[in-house]
Amino acid sequence: MKRLLFSLIVALVSVTTQVTMAQQQRPGPQPAPETGEKFRLGMAGYTFAKFDIDKTLETMQKADVHYLCIKDFHLPLTSTEEQIAAFHAKLKAKGVTGYAVGPIYMKSEAEIDRAFEYAKKVGVKLIIGVPNYDLLPYVDKKVKEYGFNYAIHLHGPDIATYPDAEDVWNHVKDLDPRIGMCLDIGHDTRNGKDPVADLKKYKSRVFDIHLKDVTGHTKLGYSLEVGRGVIDFPAFVKMLRKVGYTGVVSLEHEKDMTDPFMGIAEDIGYFRGIIRATKE
Numbered sequence: 303m304k305r306l307l308f309s310l311i312v313a314l315v316s317v318t319t320q321v322t323m324a325q326q327q328r329p330g331p332q333p334a335p336e337t338g339e340k341f342r343l344g345m346a347g348y349t350f351a352k353f354d355i356d357k358t359l360e361t362m363q364k365a366d367v368h369y370l371c372i373k374d375f376h377l378p379l380t381s382t383e384e385q386i387a388a389f390h391a392k393l394k395a396k397g398v399t400g401y402a403v404g405p406i407y408m409k410s411e412a413e414i415d416r417a418f419e420y421a422k423k424v425g426v427k428l429i430i431g432v433p434n435y436d437l438l439p440y441v442d443k444k445v446k447e448y449g450f451n452y453a454i455h456l457h458g459p460d461i462a463t464y465p466d467a468e469d470v471w472n473h474v475k476d477l478d479p480r481i482g483m484c485l486d487i488g489h490d491t492r493n494g495k496d497p498v499a500d501l502k503k504y505k506s507r508v509f510d511i512h513l514k515d516v517t518g519h520t521k522l523g524y525s526l527e528v529g530r531g532v533i534d535f536p537a538f539v540k541m542l543r544k545v546g547y548t549g550v551v552s553l554e555h556e557k558d559m560t561d562p563f564m565g566i567a568e569d570i571g572y573f574r575g576i577i578r579a580t581k582e
Contacts, residue, residue, distance in 0.1 A: 339577060341547045343570070344401065346512055346554035347373030349562060355389070359396040361563060365570045369550050371430060371510070372400045379406075379420045386423055401550055402510060404430025405455040405484070411440050418444050430455050430484045430510055435463060435473060442477045452481045453509040458489030459521040466493040467500035474507060482507030486554070488514035491533055492523045498537045505545040512554040513573065525556040527565050529572040539573075539580050 345367050350358040355376045362370065370393065377389050393400055403424055406417045408431055421429050428451045433441050445452050454474065456464045464470050467490050470483040485508050487497035501508060515531035516523040529535060542551070553569050555562050 339543070341542050342369050342550045343367055343573070344369030344371065344550040344552040346371045346552040347376055348405070349553060349555045349559075349566065351375065352560050355392065359393065359398055361566060362398055363396050365566060367553075367570065368398055369401045369552070370398050371402045371404065371550070371552050372424065372426070373404070374406065374420075377403075377424065379416055381420075381423070383423065386425075390425070400424065400426060402426050402428035402430055402453075404453075406431050408433040408437060408441075411437065414440055414444055418448050418450065421450060422448065427451060428453060428509060432457070432464065438473060438477060438481075441481060445478045445480050450480065451509045453484040454482070455484040455512075456486050456489055456493075458486070458492040460489075466490050466495045467497070467504050468495065471504050471507060479506070482509045484510040484512060486512040486514070487533060487538065488512070488516045488525055488554075488556075491516050491519055492521060494519050498534060498541050501538070501541050501547070502545060505547070508545075508547065508549070510549055511547070511551045513551050513569070514554050514556060527557065527572070528553070528569040529576075535573065535576045536580050539576050 345358075345362055347358070347370060350361070351373070358370070358376065362368070377386065381389070390400065403417075403421050403426055406429065408414045408417055414433060414437060417429060417431060421427070427449070430453050431441070432455050441452055454464055454470050456466055456470050459465055464473075467483060467485055474481045474483070483504065485497060485501060485504075490497045490500055513528065514525055515528045515533050516525055517531050519532065523532070551573075553566065553573075555566050555569055557565055
């Protein structure tokens with residue numbers, strides 16, 4: 303009996319040792335595989351309005367997202383060259399690239415001047431902006447001067463200016479072709495539009511996309527996790543491919559903004575899943 307018990311203990315120790323060794327040899331969690339798409343997945347800085355840049359980058363690293371649209375609460379418009387350099391170094395250490403700045407609201411020519419100089423100092427060539435309608439001719443002038451792309455962020459029914467993609471298109475179609483839109487698919491939907499159809503129709507002027515989902519097609523619709531609302535994401539991803547979109551699709555998570563992390567993980571996981579599921 304004692305010999306049998308001893309043999310069982312030896313066998314258990316052996317198995318435990320093998321399992322432990324296997325766990326030690328097994329690599330940790332690996333990055334999500336490349337999607338092979340022309341577009342890139344990014345993060346809109348506004349998602350982290352309640353958090354500093356360190357928490358932002360930590361979250362992006364965990365989600366394996368590498369492109370950030372920089373908001374001025376993380377890098378103020380008044381930043382010095384030294385502060386900007388330190389900011390970029392911090393991003394690089396986490397494998398993140400700042401690809402654009404904004405959204406920046408602009409209500410005067412002086413504010414437009416400041417935004418373009420800020421983008422130049424930061425080293426990006428895309429500004430997400432919200433200028434007053436009467437300032438569009440001046441924006442046109444600055445785009446020609448700097449050679450940047452300028453994407454107007456649409457805001458749905460909550461704000462009178464630029465409620466949807468059609469409104470942006472009607473105001474920029476006769477301006478420099480580098481003036482276009484940040485297609486916020488959630489706000490576009492809340493203004494009664496179809497973001498899939500609008501992406502197809504206005505593709506030549508879509509320079510940035512804000513990824514989100516909403517509960518309805520009216521002002522009463524509110525933001526929630528991607529995949530839980532009314533937007534047809536399989537159709538949207540297929541349209542991204544069809545129009546050959548090569549910009550960034552940036553998650554702008556607006557639910558539970560004081561504790562968004564579970565929602566962000568769900569958003570990114572769902573969207574990546576749709577990318578894989580819709581591959582032909």
